[in-house]
Amino acid sequence: MSTPAAPVQEKPAPSPRESHARSFRGLGWGFLVKLLLMALINAFGIVTAIAAWRVESWIVLGAIVVLVVIADWVYFTKKALPLKYLLPGLVFLLVFQVFIFGYTAYIAFTNYGTGHIGTQEQAVEAALIQGERRVEGSPTYPLSVVERGGELGFAIVDEDGDVQVGSALEPLSEASGASLGSGGAPEEVPGWTVVPRATVLSDTALQAEIAELRVPVSDDPNDGSVRTRDGSSGAVYESTLVWDAEAQTITDTTTGTVYTATDRGSFVAEDGTALPAGWYVNVGFENFLRLFTDPALASTLGSVTVWTFAFAILSVVLSFAVGLGLAIVYNDPRVKGRRVLRALFILPYAFPAFMAALLFRGMFNAEFGVINDLFFFGQQINWLGDPWLTRAAVIFVNVWLSYPYWFLVCTGALQSLPSDTLEAAEIDGANKWQRFRAIVLPLLLVSTAPLLIASFAVAFNNFTVIYTFNNGGPAIAGAPYALGSTDILVSAIYDVSGVSGGASDYGLASALSIIAFIVVGVISALSFRQTRKLEEYQ
Incomplete structure (x- = not known):
């Protein structure tokens, strides 16, 4: 005979206070943190929008409102999960890349500068x-x-x-x-x-x-x-x-x-005199045309451009060659104390670039610099006054700062080369030079070519060394905007902008920035395309 089942007792319904506590606990700390962050973002957006409204900057006001609305929708909806991870990067790209480039392009089409600032x-x-x-x-x-x-x-x-x-x-x-x-x-x-x-x-x-x-x-x-x-x-x-x-x-x-x-x-006025105060207006492609049609400006910027390419190429090639040569030497197991010597060779990499440039500026001084005293028997060689000597000196300084990076990169790349391939080439009778030229260097370039391209872009825009070593000098006679023989495009843009003093021409400086950006972008794109040919060595 079966035992009757015990009656099921129904649980009493939770009180409103208990229901509220359970729902609050169910939200979790993650939701509370998200709520706090979004509150801060909305507060920042409101403050920025009010500031933009006060100065009648309608484009900034509209952009802020759109971004805040999108952020609220993305992070408070259960949909659009990928955007929750992509949105911060997209906003960063929009604000710090697209906006800055767009604003620079806008200024390039105006006469914004001394005497033409403001409305x-x-x-x-x-x-x-x-x-x-x-x-x-x-x-x-x-x-x-x-x-x-x-x-x-x-x-x-x-x-x-x-x-x-x-x-x-x-x-x-x-x-x-x-x-x-x-x-x-x-x-x-x-x-x-x-x-x-x-x-x-x-x-x-x-x-x-x-x-x-x-x-x-x-x-x-x-x-x-x-x-x-x-x-x-x-x-x-x-x-x-x-x-x-x-x-x-x-x-x-x-x-x-x-x-x-x-x-x-x-x-x-009718007699041609003008008031000092002016305002900026759209001038179309005038700034770009000035770069190529103004005789004095075009001639000076032409020599600056040639020197910029020479400085960037020589800096990358020489520093890579020095770093690779030292890496080959100190990768040999027969060298004693390799670890200590490697640590010594990478010391310039840890030294601040502007401090190194300032120290070398004193060392290359014609009257009391140690370069002339120790290596040229006290001769007063005018390293900082002669254009060609100054160019050689600044390349030397940049190579001294850059070679430790390539020493580290090439050391790691050499240690990762397939030993069986090198042993097979040695058995086949290939000498060291043949092994280096046919195996080591191509395999090294496969892994270092992208870094070489990036280093070219860095050297192309290496403002720190140029400015702190000799401020782009010596000056080019008759050059506008006080440009010098060692000025590269980025330091020339700095001089044209007038930040360091004197008359400023932000419109022309922005136009030159756009051209420099296009040049570096085209060269980088072509170089990356050519590096694909190296993949056949793998």
Whole structure:
């Protein structure tokens, strides 16, 4: 007789609090970490979008919004699993490669540079500031320096006893509810923080910023702006230049000269004189044409380009040859103390390149350098003043810095060569040179050819050694932009950009950067294509 089954007791339904706790535990720490990271990304995106909106950078604003929306969709959906891993790399590529290259290309088609920086509105403001004079009969207003969100401004007491407040971006407006201090200057301004007088007097950087600050009286720039010399009183200054937005002209009221806006981003008078302040405009392919049609520029850049190829090729070939030769010697088991000697030979690889260039610069000095004293019997050979000697010296420095890399690479490659192939060639009667030429070198090139191509690209753009060793000198007589005999394309771009001082031409520098990029890309692509022929040796 069968035993009756015991009745199944139903478990009581969980309370709402227990259900919530279980669902929270089910989320896991991974989800919480992802939620925190996405919150940070969204916060960063919102802040960037607000900043882009304030400066009316609509392209950046649109890109930020699109990227944040895509990131939220990818990481909060159960679909698109591959994109969860690919998106960070794609964003990195977009921001640090595509955007930078695209922006450089954009600048290459403009006249952006000295005298043409900023928009037309900024050029007008700069021109009016340069012609500023204190308004005759302008009263002196009690003034306090105020601050809001990192932005400085002025609060003044006008002739009617009312407090007016504003900043460089906001014209003066009435500040209702403001109160005055014992000295008659505003003491409390709603929405603003009054900077203490003691702070103004003790902070020299703040004083300089206050002296440069101009708060417009109204939306019309011709009405002038309030300035201060001591941070406690101010007056209205207006420019002797008058801007007519409809006619696109600036008139000098003292001389009557009228400067008209041109399509070249300048204000030019009938006699050909121009105001210093201009703005950047699109000039099409003009910068690229200048590189080939301007006689002085084309001639100088032609010699710079030839030297760039010579420097890159010789640096790679010589450093590879030295590294390979040392690797062959110290790969021989008959050499005693190979490990110690190998460690000594790779020391230059661990030495900072700029420090090595600076040290060699002193060693090659004609008057007190040890190169002349030790190896040329004290002769004053002008290594840094003669173009050809300087080129030889800078190649020597770069080879000294580069050969340890090839010494390491070739040592590893030699130790991985198939010993049976070399033994078979030796049995067949091949001598050392024949084995090296027919077996060792081809097999080495199979593994090192991509590295040689990469090293060529590095040497082609080796700004550090060129700049720190001799700053591209000696100078080429009559060359524009202070270019020198050892300047390569990348250092020439640096000189043209004007970063080191003097007039800058970012548009021309960007055009030259694009051409250099194309040249390196084409050479690298052709070289990688040719390296496939070496695979037949494997």
